[in-house]
Amino acid sequence: MGVVRLSSNFLISKFSALYIEILRNTPLLVQIVFWQIIFLKLPQISDAIIVGGFTAISNRGILIPWIDANPKSEIFLGIVLIAVLVSIISKIFLNRKEDVTGQKLHSNSVSLVIFFVISLVGLLGTGIPFNWDIPSIYQNEFGTYMQSGGFELSPEFLALLFALVLYTGTFVTEIVRGSIQSLPKGQSEAAQALGFSSYQRIILVILPQALRSIIPPLTNQYLNLTKNSSLAVVIAYPDLFMVSRTIINNSGHALPMFFVILFTYLTLSLIISLIMNILNRQVTKVRV
Numbered sequence: 001m002g003v004v005r006l007s008s009n010f011l012i013s014k015f016s017a018l019y020i021e022i023l024r025n026t027p028l029l030v031q032i033v034f035w036q037i038i039f040l041k042l043p044q045i046s047d048a049i050i051v052g053g054f055t056a057i058s059n060r061g062i063l064i065p066w067i068d069a070n071p072k073s074e075i076f077l078g079i080v081l082i083a084v085l086v087s088i089i090s091k092i093f094l095n096r097k098e099d100v101t102g103q104k105l106h107s108n109s110v111s112l113v114i115f116f117v118i119s120l121v122g123l124l125g126t127g128i129p130f131n132w133d134i135p136s137i138y139q140n141e142f143g144t145y146m147q148s149g150g151f152e153l154s155p156e157f158l159a160l161l162f163a164l165v166l167y168t169g170t171f172v173t174e175i176v177r178g179s180i181q182s183l184p185k186g187q188s189e190a191a192q193a194l195g196f197s198s199y200q201r202i203i204l205v206i207l208p209q210a211l212r213s214i215i216p217p218l219t220n221q222y223l224n225l226t227k228n229s230s231l232a233v234v235i236a237y238p239d240l241f242m243v244s245r246t247i248i249n250n251s252g253h254a255l256p257m258f259f260v261i262l263f264t265y266l267t268l269s270l271i272i273s274l275i276m277n278i279l280n281r282q283v284t285k286v287r288v
Contacts, residue, residue, distance in 0.1 A: 001016050001019065001020075001169060001172075001173040001176075002172065002173045002174070002175065002176025002177045002179075002180065003176065003180070003202060004016045005017065005020070005173060005174075005176075005177045006177060006180060006181070016173070019170065019173075020170045020173055020174065023166055023167055023169075023170045024167070024170040024171065024174075026167075028163060028164075028167050028228055028231060029231055029234060031163040031166070031167055032159055032160060032163040032164075032231055032232075032234060032235060033159075033234065033235065034163075035158065035159035035160075035162045035163050036155055036156060036159035036235045038159075039059070039061075039155035039158050039159055040059050040155050041059070042057060042058055042059040042155075043057075043058055043059065044058060044059055045058040045059070045060050045137060045145045045147065046145045048137055050137075054134060054135070055135070056135050056136075056137050056147065056150075058137075058147075059155065060147065060152075060154075060155070061152045061153050061154040061155055061157075061158070062152070062153040062158065063135035063137075063147055063149070063150040063151070063152055063153075064135065064150055064151050064153065065132055065133065065134050065135065065150055065151075066132075066133045066135075066149075066150050066151035067130040067131070067132065067133065068130065068131040068132065068133040072126040072127060073126075073130055075122075075126050076122050076123065076126045076130075079118065079119065079121075079122030079125075079126075080118075080119050080122065082118065083114070083115045083116075083118035083119045083122070084115065086114055086115075086118060087111040087112070087114045087115040087118075088111070090107070090110060090111050090114055091107045091108070091110070091111040094106075094107035094110060094111075095107050133149050133150055133151075134149055134150060135147065135148070135149045135150025135151075135152075136148055136149050136150075154237075156232070156235045156236060156237035157237060159235055159237075160229065160231075160232050160235070160237055160239075164225060164228060164229060167228075168221055168224070168225045168228075171221050171224075172218060172221055175214055175217045175218055175221070176210070176214060178213075179210040179211075179213040179214045180206055180207075180210050182210075182213060183206060183209055183210060187205055187206065187209065188201055188205070188206060190205075191204070191205040191206075211283045212283055212284055215276060215279060215280045215283060216280065218276070219272070219273060219276040219277075219280075222272050222276065223269050223272055223273070226265065226268050226269060226272060227265060227269070230265075233245065240261060240264055240265075241261060244257045244258075244260065244261050
């Protein structure tokens with residue numbers, strides 16, 4: 001949306017501007033409640049919308065196909081985790097060797113190949129460790145409509161998801177737009193003079209430079225996104241804060257539970273900051 005905001009197409013750019021101005025200037029709490037009302041207005045479960053025989057949509061939520069794990073799945077997931085660690089280590093090693101020797105070693109391609117090879121070996125070794133769990137809607141002996149199987153996306157979860165994503169997306173859009181516009185105009189003109197297409201100018205010239213100024217404020221938005229999720233308590237979604245409040249009401253131990261809440265959000269924020277700082281160091285690294 002940040003790139004679309006700068007489009008020369010009048011309709012596309014104005015649509016992006018409308019999206020930003022409406023959602024950014026509306027309280028997040030209001031948007032969460034609005035989306036909950038929208039999802040609760042879906043058809044009742046007796047008139048659920050069935051999409052392709054695999055997905056059921058009703059005011060109880062959206063049922064989608066899911067994976068039914070079996071004992072071999074844990075072994076396969078362990079192998080995938082090992083593949084991720086090995087590919088990350090190989091990428092770091094190749095990047096350091098590339099910095100020392102100056103030789104292009106294609107670390108991204110090598111790490112991806114390592115990941116897929118190890119994962120494929122794990123898949124072949126364990127067989128197919130997952131089975132599809134298809135959702136269904138049926139009537140019990142009392143005539144009540146029931147739903148089973150699959151993975152349920154409740155109206156509360158969907159309302160929280162849509163509100164947080166769309167609201168945070170407006171700020172991310174403006175960060176991207178501002179970072180792109182902060183670059184010298186000569187960069188885009190030079191790429192155009194070299195015969196680059198619009199897509200190539202954005203991907204190969206503009207965005208790699210704009211990332212240096214995008215990532216620091218983007219980190220703040222990810223932190224805000226994590227902390228804003230605590231507003232789920234308003235629509236009774238059982239998140240960390242909602243469950244903690246229930247425990248407080250039942251046990252009366254308010255202070256220890258609030259320490260748990262504070263420690264959890266602090267830990268999440270520190271992890272996000274760590275990951276984004278690592279990414280920022282990679283982007284701002286000066287390559288000779």
